[in-house]
Amino acid sequence: MPVLDLHCKECHKAGGTGTEKSGFSVETYDSVMAGTTLGPMVVAGDPLSSNLYRMVAREVDKSIRMPHGESTLSIEERAVIKTWIAEGALNN
Numbered sequence: 184m185p186v187l188d189l190h191c192k193e194c195h196k197a198g199g200t201g202t203e204k205s206g207f208s209v210e211t212y213d214s215v216m217a218g219t220t221l222g223p224m225v226v227a228g229d230p231l232s233s234n235l236y237r238m239v240a241r242e243v244d245k246s247i248r249m250p251h252g253e254s255t256l257s258i259e260e261r262a263v264i265k266t267w268i269a270e271g272a273l274n275n
């Protein structure tokens with residue numbers, strides 16, 4: 184959550200542009216797990232199938248990478264997301 188707070192929350196909270204356009208909010212565990220209007224972002228236990236990880240690991244086309252703009256997650260921050268998903272995406 185601290186990584187998402189730092190890099191995503193300014194746009195993905197209630198009333199934020201990212202949340203309004205995609206339905207994805209990082210405000211709570213439940214909202215992260217609920218995903219976007221199109222479906223879940225996290226597949227527990229499987230980071231490589233999780234769009235959340237793929238987007239921040241920059242394994243997707245530039246146009247849909249998150250966060251928008253220049254700032255990116257550090258290698259360490261990407262690893263945190265990957266490990267969290269691999270360990271089951273628990274509410275811990």
Ligand code: HEC
Pocket residue numbers: 187190191192193194195200201202204205207219224235238239246247249250251252
């Ligand atoms: C500067 C604002 C901003 C930041 C920061 C940001 N987003 Fe977004 N996000 C958007 C906007 C706007 C959209 C709507 C679709 C688009 O414009 O691509 C979006 C869409 C999305 C979507 C829906 C998929 C899609 O392509 O439409 C997901 C998932 C997402 N963001 C995840 C994240 C994550 C995870 C982070 C942090 C690592 C993040 N965003 C950071 C603005 C932001």
